Amino acid sequence: MELINIKNLSMNYSGVSVLKNVSFTIESGDYLVIIGGNGSGKTTLMKGILGLKNVEEGFIEYTGIKKVQIGYLPQTTEISKGFPASVYEVVISGMLSNIGNRTFYNSDDKRLAKESMDRLGIGHLAKKSFRELSGGQQQRVLLARALCGDRELLFLDEPVTGLDPEITEEFYSIIKALNDSGKTIVHISHDVDRVLNDANKVMKLKNEIEFYGSKEDWMNRNFKEN
Numbered sequence: 001m002e003l004i005n006i007k008n009l010s011m012n013y014s015g016v017s018v019l020k021n022v023s024f025t026i027e028s029g030d031y032l033v034i035i036g037g038n039g040s041g042k043t044t045l046m047k048g049i050l051g052l053k054n055v056e057e058g059f060i061e062y063t064g065i066k067k068v069q070i071g072y073l074p075q076t077t078e079i080s081k082g083f084p085a086s087v088y089e090v091v092i093s094g095m096l097s098n099i100g101n102r103t104f105y106n107s108d109d110k111r112l113a114k115e116s117m118d119r120l121g122i123g124h125l126a127k128k129s130f131r132e133l134s135g136g137q138q139q140r141v142l143l144a145r146a147l148c149g150d151r152e153l154l155f156l157d158e159p160v161t162g163l164d165p166e167i168t169e170e171f172y173s174i175i176k177a178l179n180d181s182g183k184t185i186v187h188i189s190h191d192v193d194r195v196l197n198d199a200n201k202v203m204k205l206k207n208e209i210e211f212y213g214s215k216e217d218w219m220n221r222n223f224k225e226n
């Protein structure tokens with residue numbers, strides 16, 4: 001089932017074009033890896049789909065999902081890792097986009113936060129201070145935050161940056177398990193060779209789409225080029 005249809009999308013910052021004529025669809029169950037050099041527009045594309053940045057041309061149709069069902073794990077540089085809050089507080093803050101005009105979290109929000117912590121095996125850390133955790137644990141907490149609520153689609157922006165190889169592997173397996181359990185994944189990564197083990201589609205961006213297709217087509221294409 002199609003979740004999102006993106007057609008002829010163009011985006012810019014202060015008149016400087018960052019993305020041109022981007023068209024693709026996100027289907028339920030996909031694991032799409034997005035690659036491309038620094039400044040190629042990967043993060044901007046995610047922000048456009050999340051509604052965090054204006055789109056200049058083209059359109060984004062949410063055909064099989066609501067925007068609030070998209071969870072987002074931003075790049076590490078955008079998150080204050082020294083934030084003085086407990087693990088539980090960080091996770092439940094993932095509900096902020098859903099609570100609308102309510103002033104307080106209700107019992108459903110609290111239940112969903114607990115479920116999200118349990119799913120990622122961090123329930124026992126609930127009362128710990130976020131800033132005292134290891135990098136790998138912090139990243140799990142932020143993934144639990146992104147998943148908190150009724151999220152069907154998960155956007156991950158270079159989620160393993162700065163993690164050591166073992167913790168990185170563990171994080172990749174968590175993402176794969178989420179995909180196997182039915183979540184749709186869009187993952188910006190520098191490590192296409194590794195992420196391709198788990199992904200089914202690839203997009204290569206350089207302000208325009210240089211490649212978009214199945215993992216098999218991507219591998220055949222590389223094979224022909226080499």
Ligand code: ADP
Pocket residue numbers: 013018036037038039040041042043044045
């Ligand atoms: P990527 O994620 O592929 O590294 P980005 O989408 O972050 O690329 O950035 C694409 C281009 O947009 C870059 O040239 C970057 O400098 C520019 N850019 C990103 N964010 C901003 C911003 N907030 N203001 C102005 N320019 C920006």
